[in-house]
Amino acid sequence: MVFSFAKRMLTEPDLRLLGKFAYNFGFKGALSVEKYKRRLKRGEHFPPFLFISIISGCQLRCQGCWVDVAAPSKHISLEDMNRLINDAKKHGNSYFGILGGEPFLHPDLMEIFEAHPDCYFQVFTNGQLITDEVAAQLRRVGNVSPLISVEGTEFVSDERRGRLNVLSRTLAGIQNCRKHRLITGVATSVCRTNIDDLVTETWLRRLIDMGVHYAWFHTYRAVGPKANPELSLSREQIVQVRRFVVEMRSKLPLAIVDAYWDDKGEALCPMATGVSHHISPYGDIEPCPIIQFATETIHDRQSVFEIMNNSAFLRDFRETAANATRGCVVLERPDLVKGLVMKHGARDTTQRATALAEIDAMQARHSQHQPGHEVPEDHWAYRFAKKHWFFGFGAYT
Numbered sequence: 001m002v003f004s005f006a007k008r009m010l011t012e013p014d015l016r017l018l019g020k021f022a023y024n025f026g027f028k029g030a031l032s033v034e035k036y037k038r039r040l041k042r043g044e045h046f047p048p049f050l051f052i053s054i055i056s057g058c059q060l061r062c063q064g065c066w067v068d069v070a071a072p073s074k075h076i077s078l079e080d081m082n083r084l085i086n087d088a089k090k091h092g093n094s095y096f097g098i099l100g101g102e103p104f105l106h107p108d109l110m111e112i113f114e115a116h117p118d119c120y121f122q123v124f125t126n127g128q129l130i131t132d133e134v135a136a137q138l139r140r141v142g143n144v145s146p147l148i149s150v151e152g153t154e155f156v157s158d159e160r161r162g163r164l165n166v167l168s169r170t171l172a173g174i175q176n177c178r179k180h181r182l183i184t185g186v187a188t189s190v191c192r193t194n195i196d197d198l199v200t201e202t203w204l205r206r207l208i209d210m211g212v213h214y215a216w217f218h219t220y221r222a223v224g225p226k227a228n229p230e231l232s233l234s235r236e237q238i239v240q241v242r243r244f245v246v247e248m249r250s251k252l253p254l255a256i257v258d259a260y261w262d263d264k265g266e267a268l269c270p271m272a273t274g275v276s277h278h279i280s281p282y283g284d285i286e287p288c289p290i291i292q293f294a295t296e297t298i299h300d301r302q303s304v305f306e307i308m309n310n311s312a313f314l315r316d317f318r319e320t321a322a323n324a325t326r327g328c329v330v331l332e333r334p335d336l337v338k339g340l341v342m343k344h345g346a347r348d349t350t351q352r353a354t355a356l357a358e359i360d361a362m363q364a365r366h367s368q369h370q371p372g373h374e375v376p377e378d379h380w381a382y383r384f385a386k387k388h389w390f391f392g393f394g395a396y397t
Contacts (some may be wrong), residue, residue: 002381004253012211020143021183025120028094033389036275040393045315046305049276050088051097051289052126054081054109056281056351058102059124061162062151063231064189066224066290067101067281071251071351074281078108078115080298084114084279085303094119099289101281104129113141122147122188126161126281135176145376147185147216153196171210178211185257186212190241191231193219199244206253214255217245221331222365224353225292235366237374250379260327263386265374269328269368272321273395277308284349287317290338291332291354293346313344322395324334327369334362 009018039046057073058065076084085096095120103109103123120143130138138144150170151160157167157341177184186207188198197203199217207215219238222229233241243259249256262268263363270276271288278286284294285307289311295313298304308314320336321329330337338359340346348355377383 001255001379004055005255007251008208008212008253009183012178012181013183013213014139014142017139017142017181021120024094024118024143028092028118029120030389032092032094034314035209037393039091039272044309045274045318046091046308047274047276048093049095049097050084050093050279050382051077051276052081052084053099053101053289054103054112055101055106056290057105058100058126059105059128059163060102062113063160063162063228064191064220064222064224065226066292067270068078068351069101073101073105074351075106076279076281076283076298078111080283081108081112084298085112086306087121088198089116089119091305094202095122096105097119097122097124099124099278102126102129104134109246110137110141113138113144117141117143121141121145122185125173126166126170127150127177128166128169130173130176132176132179135173135180135182138177138182139180143187145183146173147187148174148177150198151188153197156197157394160191162327169264174210174212180262183214184212185214185216187216187218189220190217190233190237192233192237193231195233195237196242199241201248201252204248204254204256206209208252208254211354212254214257216257217241217367218259220247221290221328223330223358223362225354225358227358227362229363229365234363235370238366238368239275239370242368242375246312246375246378247383249377259390261386262374262384262391263377265376266392267326267369268392268396269321269326272318272326272329273391273393274318275393277314280349282349284347285311285314286349287321288330291317292349293341294349295344295346312344313340316340316344318395325367325369326396330359330362331365331367334359
């Protein structure tokens with residue numbers, strides 16, 4: 001499997017892009033985690049990875065979306081993005097997850113990438129705006145990997161995403177990425193309507209045939225103004241997804257990403273471990289993308305490093321979540337989320353101004369924390385990487 005995957009990576013992507021990925025994301029990303037470990041020993045908390053929702057607008061209307069896609073579109077300015085990224089780079093960060101809405105609707109997206117050739121950007125996108133011209137631009141800048149969302153078959157995709165012909169348009173974006181030899185991923189929010197179609201070896205082999213280099217499975221989270229809780233996975237299905245990911249990692253020449261388990265198969269939460277926090281399209285600094293409350297913004301006078309390091313709100317969220325569960329505190333204990341919001345007087349960071357009511361109406365659900373059903377990493381490469389660069393960081397002690 002390792003040899004076959006290495007062969008794919010050496011022959012399919014543009015070698016210049018592969019070099020950017022290996023150095024900016026691989027080597028520098030590992031260094032950023034080591035710097036994070038040293039910061040923790042000094043009592044400092046600034047995540048090695050930042051996830052930034054740069055725009056709220058989107059052309060789709062997905063079930064379970066928590067972003068204000070129907071409200072007037074807002075975006076982080078080029079100036080603010082450059083200031084934010086430059087500040088993070090001073091502390092060793094080199095990887096940035098770019099979310100939306102739909103990031104390719106941002107008017108200055110390519111300028112952001114071009115301004116930071118020493119960084120690596122992963123763009124979470126529905127792929128429909130990756131035209132031949134856009135894919136050519138991504139190849140030119142060289143430091144970007146599109147992570148394209150696929151949510152099911154033709155029928156399921158239209159139902160899940162609130163528009164027609166969604167899958168065909170998304171697949172066209174993937175094809176353009178392949179044509180221009182980009183390092184390309186496909187992400188799926190696994191729910192009851194797509195688990196049987198996409199959590200399969202047949203689907204992963206189809207992705208390989210389409211030129212996709214990595215897949216990211218995450219479980220559906222029933223949050224937002226239209227949570228659609230009937231799509232949520234059962235306890236058994238969550239374990240099924242985890243077991244499938246571990247098995248396929250040892251079998252197929254395709255990297256498979258997950259962000260919710262360590263090398264031993266024990267659950268973790270990136271927010272609770274402090275490895276990542278989120279910045280909204282309005283500049284609000286939030287614990288994670290689905291917790292739409294904040295006490296600070298990137299527009300405050302301090303640097304982003306100082307804001308995050310000194311934030312009592314973020315610190316309380318990390319500690320409360322880690323003490324309550326190794327899983328998702330939003331899904332398992334929405335009452336704790338409400339309590340923290342009230343305690344710190346945190347602002348609702350949505351345009352719809354109903355985030356607190358949404359949390360109040362949530363029922364406790366299963367998340368990735370399934371004691372007694374841990375599935376450890378089987379492949380040595382994933383086990384090594386997770387043990388050294390993505391684990392609990394002392395949060396669960």
